Amino acid sequence: MDNERYSRIDAALIALLAAAALTAAIIMAITVTERLPHLEDEIAYLFQAQTYARGQLWAPSAPAPTGFFTPFVVTAGEGRRVGKYPIGWPVALAAGEALGAGWLVNPILAAITIGLIYALGKELYGRQVGLVAGILALSSPLFLLQSATFMSHPITALWATLLAWAFLRADNARADGRNPRWWTAVCGLSIGMLAITRSLTAVAIVLPFAVILLVRLVRQPRQIGALVKAYWPLAALALALVALQPLCTAILTGDPTTNLYLKVWSYDQIGFGPGRGRGVDGHTLAKALRTAQTGVKLLSSDLFGWQYLSWVPLIPGVVFGATRARPPQRYWPALLLLPAGLLIVVHMAYWVGAEVYGPRYYYEGHAGMSILAAVGLCGTIRLLMVGLQKLANRAGNAGATVFTFERWGGLLRWDNWLVYPALAALLAVNLLGYLPARLTAWHGLYGIVRAPLDKFEELRHSENVLILVRGGHWQDYAAFFSLNNPWYDGPVVAVHDNAEGRSGDLIRLFPHREIWFYNANTGQFSKRPSPYLKKGP
Numbered sequence: 274m275d276n277e278r279y280s281r282i283d284a285a286l287i288a289l290l291a292a293a294a295l296t297a298a299i300i301m302a303i304t305v306t307e308r309l310p311h312l313e314d315e316i317a318y319l320f321q322a323q324t325y326a327r328g329q330l331w332a333p334s335a336p337a338p339t340g341f342f343t344p345f346v347v348t349a350g351e352g353r354r355v356g357k358y359p360i361g362w363p364v365a366l367a368a369g370e371a372l373g374a375g376w377l378v379n380p381i382l383a384a385i386t387i388g389l390i391y392a393l394g395k396e397l398y399g400r401q402v403g404l405v406a407g408i409l410a411l412s413s414p415l416f417l418l419q420s421a422t423f424m425s426h427p428i429t430a431l432w433a434t435l436l437a438w439a440f441l442r443a444d445n446a447r448a449d450g451r452n453p454r455w456w457t458a459v460c461g462l463s464i465g466m467l468a469i470t471r472s473l474t475a476v477a478i479v480l481p482f483a484v485i486l487l488v489r490l491v492r493q494p495r496q497i498g499a500l501v502k503a504y505w506p507l508a509a510l511a512l513a514l515v516a517l518q519p520l521c522t523a524i525l526t527g528d529p530t531t532n533l534y535l536k537v538w539s540y541d542q543i544g545f546g547p548g549r550g551r552g553v554d555g556h557t558l559a560k561a562l563r564t565a566q567t568g569v570k571l572l573s574s575d576l577f578g579w580q581y582l583s584w585v586p587l588i589p590g591v592v593f594g595a596t597r598a599r600p601p602q603r604y605w606p607a608l609l610l611l612p613a614g615l616l617i618v619v620h621m622a623y624w625v626g627a628e629v630y631g632p633r634y635y636y637e638g639h640a641g642m643s644i645l646a647a648v649g650l651c652g653t654i655r656l657l658m659v660g661l662q663k664l665a666n667r668a669g670n671a672g673a674t675v676f677t678f679e680r681w682g683g684l685l686r687w688d689n690w691l692v693y694p695a696l697a698a699l700l701a702v703n704l705l706g707y708l709p710a711r712l713t714a715w716h717g718l719y720g721i722v723r724a725p726l727d728k729f730e731e732l733r734h735s736e737n738v739l740i741l742v743r744g745g746h747w748q749d750y751a752a753f754f755s756l757n758n759p760w761y762d763g764p765v766v767a768v769h770d771n772a773e774g775r776s777g778d779l780i781r782l783f784p785h786r787e788i789w790f791y792n793a794n795t796g797q798f799s800k801r802p803s804p805y806l807k808k809g810p
Contacts, residue, residue, distance in 0.1 A: 277396055277445060282684070286400075287388045290407040294387040294420070297411060298380030301421035305716050307723040308376040309752055312629065313344030314358070315423035316751060319375065320346050321356035321363035323758050326371040331355045331525060332759030336782050340768040340775075341761065343754065344747055347536040349525040354759065357533040360521050361470030362425035379427045383420035386427070386640065387411050389434040394644045396441060397605055398594065398651075401684055405696060406647035412700055414711050415575040415631045416639060426636040429471045433478045434640040436463035437608065440482055447503060448601060458506035465514025473543065473623065474637050477615035481608050543622050550624025561621035569617060571632040575711070576642060578703025583646075586653075590645030593652030609645050613638025629718070631711075650699075651692050658688040719748040725791065725798075726752055732789065732798055739786040741770035741779060743803070744793030753791070776802055 302308055310316045320343055324332045331353040335341035349355045356363065369378035390410050395403030410416055419426045439459035446453035460482075467475035486504065490497060519529035526533075534541040542549045550556030576583035587610065594606035613635060620627070620634045627634040685693075716722075729740065742750040753767035766786070768779050780788060792803045 277442070283391075283395065283400065286404055286407070287391050290391055290404075290411065291384040291388045294411040294416075295380055295384035297417055298383045298420035299377070301417050301712075302376050302380060305418070305712055306421045307716075309721055309723060309755055310423050311718040311721045311751070312422075312424070313747070314425075316343055316754065317345035317356035317358060318363055318366060318423050318425065319370070319755065320354075320759055321358065321360075322366035322370045322375060324355070325360075325363055325367035327758075327760070330521065336761065337768065337779060339771065340779055341757075342747065342769060345537055347533055349531075349533065349536075350527070353525060355525055355533070357537055358425070359469050359472065359518055361466050361468075362428050365428055366423065375423065379420050379422060379424075382427045382431050383411075383416065386431045386434050389431070389438055390640045390643055393434065393438045393441065393640070394647060396438075396445075397598070397602060397644070398648050401689055401692065402644065402647045402651055404684065405651060405692060406644040408696065408700070409577055409646055410639060410643035412578070412703060413576055413639060413643070414578050414703070414708050415572075415633075415636055417708075418631055418711075418715055419633060419636050422630060424630065424633065425470055426633050429467055429474050429478075430637045430639060432463045432467045432470070433474075433612065433637045436460055436467070436478065436482065437641065439463065440608075441602075441605075443503070444601065453503050454506045457504045458510055460504075461507035461510030462514070464507070464511040468511070468515045469518045471637075473619055474616065474634075477619045478612045478637055480615055481611040485604065485608070540624075545622070556622075556624035560624070564626040565617055565621050567626060567628060568620075568632040568635060571628060572635050574707065575631045576639070577646065577699070578707040578711075579699065580707060586646040586649035587642060588649065589653050590647070590649030592649075594645060594648045597652065606645060606648075609641030610638075613642055630715070650695065651689060654692045654695060655688045658691060662688075719751070721748055721751050723752065725796065726756070728798060729753075729789065729791075733787065735787045736764045737786050738765045738789065739780065739783045740765065740767040740789050740791055741776055741802070742767055742791045742793060743770050745771070749793035770802075 310319055320332070324330070331349060332355070334348070334352045334354060343354075345357050346354055347357050365382075366375055366378050369375035387407050387410055391403040391407040393403075394406035419430075436459075439456045443453035443456035443460065446456060464475065464479050467478055486500070490500060493500075522531050522533070523529040525531075532542070540548055540550055540555065545556050545558065545561070547553065547555040550560070570581070573581045573583050579585070591606045591610060594609070595603050598605060616635045616638050740753055740756075742753050744750060747769075750767060750769045756765040756767055757763065761783075766783055768783075770776055770779060770790070776790075780786075788800065790799050790802045791797070792799070795803070797803070
């Protein structure tokens with residue numbers, strides 16, 4: 274099909290968009306998140322990734338459990354410490370940790386995702402929509418922040434976007450009489466990886482595609498054999514990957530159904546009622562609605578950086594996407610938008626909201642919404658230009674054409690050139706007005722910054738150092754624990770010296786190391802221990 278053909282222009286645009294996304298994400302990682310974990314989730318992900326990078330499924334018990342308390346890291350069996358999370362993201366992060374550059378993994382994944390957004394937008398609605406979608410996506414405050422973290426959302430966003438693109442390619446192959454098995458296999462890969470990375474997210478992303486296939490089975494019962502032949506690789510690969518998670522859990526705990534989340538909080542379960550969420554009543558519908566309202570409100574700003582108005586171009590996007598698509602593709606606006614809506618709905622069943630780091634539970638709908646927003650912007654401008662031409666024709670020369678030019682494979686044409694000034698104005702609203710305040714709010718989250726690590730590098734005299742961190746909360750030593758590995762045998766070991774009189778015992782666990790004390794209350798290093806001052810509860 275014509276839209277599946279890629280010219281040098283397309284290759285150049287993909288390269289430029291991906292390079293811009295990679296550059297922006299790296300800048301964010303250096304200046305805003307400072308290549309450090311800030312949430313408990315990130316610390317646990319890093320722990321798992323470092324364990325896998327060492328070729329192990331679990332790490333041994335810590336030599337001093339309270340001194341090496343790591344949020345969301347649990348004991349899965351005797352002497353087996355693991356993160357509570359599914360294996361999908363830590364396995365990918367392990368590749369970066371093995372190279373000493375785990376912080377670069379998400380920026381790279383983000384750049385690939387932007388390339389896929391261009392490809393999906395182009396093949397559905399044309400080259401200009403692909404370009405505008407890519408620009409909107411990579412300038413999104415939500416995208417920029419997520420791409421600079423150690424969270425799992427960027428990789429699930431990539432799998433979600435790859436699923437949509439491969440599903441489109443499989444449809445096109447079947448329409449052309451070609452065998453789509455390679456593309457359906459990519460769909461299966463995406464579904465399986467979604468499931469073993471963020472299972473609740475996978476439900477929201479996969480459901481619309483499953484409904485499409487079910488409708489086809491019902492409408493075309495005589496085609497069941499052909500559909501099975503086309504889509505069996507999807508089912509086979511997805512099921513094989515999904516099976517990896519219970520297999521891993523069985524190896525760790527002896528029971529494939531063990532929920533490691535419950536080893537942290539007994540109420541950390543999906544659903545409603547007592548025992549699911551905090552409080553006597555547990556999670557309730559009223560709480561779920563309040564959480565969703567907060568998340569949607571944040572999304573309406575963080576999506577594109579237009580205060581409470583980021584949703585506006587989605588409306589014409591759905592209209593133009595449905596009315597101007599070829600008949601076989603008129604359901605695609607629903608496939609692009611429904612995952613975002615379903616992410617909101619399914620996460621209402623979970624008691625924890627996602628306000629920190631923006632409305633991150635909805636991030637996997639970012640690609641589809643970016644494409645629809647681009648369709649809405651380009652379609653509105655084209656409608657305006659065609660209307661102006663008709664008015665000009667009526668006022669003067671009947672049949673005269675106001676603009677008669679086309680350049681760069683349709684990127685610049687008489688009826689679409691105004692898209693670029695409009696896009697520039699919208700980007701300015703975000704980049705100059707909205708984004709700076711959000712970056713300020715995100716920097717130094719929970720007081721976790723790189724400054725103490727930089728100071729430590731100036732002070733240390735050897736490659737074999739023990740840091741005793743004195744403070745009252747895990748946030749006080751979070752930055753330093755990023756220097757640890759799960760075996761505590763690296764060049765730097767950081768321990769939480771959180772009780773009077775235990776410094777000597779901790780030092781004896783790590784003999785022959787240069788010793789430094791860090792007081793989180795004062796932000797000062799010393800060779801001698803300073804008074805231990807607990808922070809408030």
